[in-house]
Amino acid sequence: MSIFPYIYFMIGSFGITDNEAQIGLYAGLITSAFAFAEFSTGVLWGRLSDKIGRKPVLMAGLIGTLLSMLVFGFASSLPIALLGRALGGALNGNIGVLQTTVAEIATEKAHQPSAYAIMPFVWSFGSILGPFIGGALAEPCVTYPSLFARGTVFDRYPFLLPNVVCAMILMLGILVGILFLEETHQEKKYRRDIGLEIGRWLLGFFDLCGRRNPPIKCIDANLEESRSLLEDEPPPGYRTTEGSPRYPSSRSLSPAAPPYSRSEARITGARKAPTVGMQKAFTRPVIVHIVGFGILAYHTMSFDQLMPIFLSSKMSKESPRLPFRFTGGFAMSSKDEGVLMVGQGVYSMFAQAVLFPLLARRFGCLNIFKLTVIIWPLLYFLVPYTVLLPPRYQTFGICFCLFWRTTAQALSYPPNNIMLTNSAPSMLVLGAINGVAGSTASLCRAFGPTITGLVHSRGVNIGVSGLAWWITGLVCIVGALESLFMEEPKVESCITDLIDEEAIDDHAMINPLSINAAIVAATRPGPTGTDGLSKGPKDPLHPSDEHTA
Numbered sequence: 112m113s114i115f116p117y118i119y120f121m122i123g124s125f126g127i128t129d130n131e132a133q134i135g136l137y138a139g140l141i142t143s144a145f146a147f148a149e150f151s152t153g154v155l156w157g158r159l160s161d162k163i164g165r166k167p168v169l170m171a172g173l174i175g176t177l178l179s180m181l182v183f184g185f186a187s188s189l190p191i192a193l194l195g196r197a198l199g200g201a202l203n204g205n206i207g208v209l210q211t212t213v214a215e216i217a218t219e220k221a222h223q224p225s226a227y228a229i230m231p232f233v234w235s236f237g238s239i240l241g242p243f244i245g246g247a248l249a250e251p252c253v254t255y256p257s258l259f260a261r262g263t264v265f266d267r268y269p270f271l272l273p274n275v276v277c278a279m280i281l282m283l284g285i286l287v288g289i290l291f292l293e294e295t296h297q298e299k300k301y302r303r304d305i306g307l308e309i310g311r312w313l314l315g316f317f318d319l320c321g322r323r324n325p326p327i328k329c330i331d332a333n334l335e336e337s338r339s340l341l342e343d344e345p346p347p348g349y350r351t352t353e354g355s356p357r358y359p360s361s362r363s364l365s366p367a368a369p370p371y372s373r374s375e376a377r378i379t380g381a382r383k384a385p386t387v388g389m390q391k392a393f394t395r396p397v398i399v400h401i402v403g404f405g406i407l408a409y410h411t412m413s414f415d416q417l418m419p420i421f422l423s424s425k426m427s428k429e430s431p432r433l434p435f436r437f438t439g440g441f442a443m444s445s446k447d448e449g450v451l452m453v454g455q456g457v458y459s460m461f462a463q464a465v466l467f468p469l470l471a472r473r474f475g476c477l478n479i480f481k482l483t484v485i486i487w488p489l490l491y492f493l494v495p496y497t498v499l500l501p502p503r504y505q506t507f508g509i510c511f512c513l514f515w516r517t518t519a520q521a522l523s524y525p526p527n528n529i530m531l532t533n534s535a536p537s538m539l540v541l542g543a544i545n546g547v548a549g550s551t552a553s554l555c556r557a558f559g560p561t562i563t564g565l566v567h568s569r570g571v572n573i574g575v576s577g578l579a580w581w582i583t584g585l586v587c588i589v590g591a592l593e594s595l596f597m598e599e600p601k602v603e604s605c606i607t608d609l610i611d612e613e614a615i616d617d618h619a620m621i622n623p624l625s626i627n628a629a630i631v632a633a634t635r636p637g638p639t640g641t642d643g644l645s646k647g648p649k650d651p652l653h654p655s656d657e658h659t660a
Contacts, residue, residue: 113277114183115415116246116445116452118142119423121270125189135420135571137189139564142416144193146557148200150550157207157546161539164299165212166292168205170285175202177281184274187267200553207549211542214532215295223532224471227525232463239456241277246449248273254446297538392540393547399596400531401548406590407484407523408552409559410491413583414516416560417567421494422448422509424576431499438576439498441505455513462521476526477599483522484591490515491584495577533600559583 114121122137123129160168179199186192209230217226250269251259259265265272290310294300393401420440427439443451470479490512497508531548535541563579570578 113241113245113273114141115419116242116448117249117270117273119420120249120445121186121192122189124269125187125192127189133568135567136564138420139416139560139562139567141189141192141196142412142560143557144196145200146412146553146555146560148197149203149206150200150553150557152201153207153550153553154543154546156205157211157542157544157549160208160211160296160546161542164294164296164302165208165215165542166288166294166304168208169212169292170288172203172205172208173281173285173288175199177278177285178202180274180278180281184271184278185268186270206552207545207547208542210528210532210545210549212295214535214541214545215297215538221472223529224468224476224525227529228463228467231467231521231525232460235456235459235463237456238459239453240280242449242452242456244276245273246445246447246452248276249445392536392544394534394536396534396598396600397531397536397544399593400527400534401544401551403484403590403593403597404527404531404548405551405555406586406593407527409555410583410587410590411516411520412556413559413563413579413586414491416563417579417583418494418513419448420567421498421576422451427498429574432574435577436574437495437499438571438574440576441498441509451509451513454510455517458514459517459521462518463525466518467521467525470522471526471529475599476529477597479522480526480530480597481594483519484587484594487519487523488584488587488591490519491580491587495580498576530597530600 118138118141119134122134122141127137128134156168156172176199179195179202181195182198183192183195186195213226213230217223247254249272251272252261252263252266252269259272289306290313291307293307294302294304422441422443423445424440424442426442427437429438431437467479494512497505497512500508531544532541535544563583566582567576567579570576
């Protein structure tokens, strides 16, 4: 987001073209480079998070973003800029993994609207801070000549400063994540986390949360005690293959203990290999929501790429020939664009944190999503005409369009994510599903700016600057039609069983070997009592009457 206010001017500084249409095309390529690279690795990051946990993947994504921003800041040519953006996309698999993390935390359907509004809320905060940093700190030798003299590194690389500031913020995020982010993966969250231990030690040292966070040694001791109790040898006939909520079932230490049943082996294998059932993971509802997610990503990213170019383009001196033939923009500076995006981000935070949860609880996610995407296409057909408004109404027109777009985005992305999570057949494959969804969205974000840039270039050349907007509106109409095939998942909770019903049924059955052992014990010859019946095997928990006598 921080590159949008100055990307138009950055391409101009490369000296490769003075044609506004070509600048729009190159801006689309730079935007698409990140998305194409993210598409190529999104599924891999999602599958990797299923194997090694969510936290390592999230930290790797932040580090990759940091490196890419430094490369992009030092870019003095188009190829280096493309390399920096592609590097960030390839090393950043955070979107799908973050959605999976939220799903593993928000286990109650009633809490989903608020939980799924957090990530867009933080994204909105970033959309405030990012454009502000990009617009205010780009070309500092021109904007703040008294602070940044000519001939310095910031004069040679005029767009380095905003990237350095963003890299410093990322370093803070990495540090906070290492020290305080907890693992949410069902299996990996109980392994030792040295970074988290250091973070809790620091909190205890400063006496901030000492009472709420017991010492790590006490936690480890309690876990070891629980593990030792779980591993105690149960008496014959009372063994169970059912695992505790935290620890998987383990084989008894007794030589007489029966081996794993087939169902238990399948369950244990499912826990250790999240790839089990991948062929059945992508059901029809899952595919429908992924396609809807991709369409959303296409036209929203196209809007984000077109709007800065539209605002930065020079005012047209030619008379418009309505209804379609007109060109020009608002000739805004990068600083003014940054201020405008800050206002957009402030409202977006309100819409994500307050408006969406309120409407979702009242009308449901599916109804809100359908209504939003059905009326959304009208926005794309109206935006180009704001340049024809009288000068005193132009600012109002721009703000109205940004208000509409921000509201629509706040009421579309979270519902789609919630319905996608609720449609997943198992939490074991949710990371892979979100990885595919993220890769699909990345591919659409890649094609969106590229195709939009080409269409915009063509439209400007023929005197129809709204051509790219209107074609994007047609794509939005396709998304509205696709939403008619969506259905509300009929679940009571966003968490489905970790094991399929067949495995549960098999798991709940009595072990056949235990039944055979009981029959043999009952028919085994033994001392005969006064009633003429054979006495069964001695109870290992209680002494016999002979010994007590």
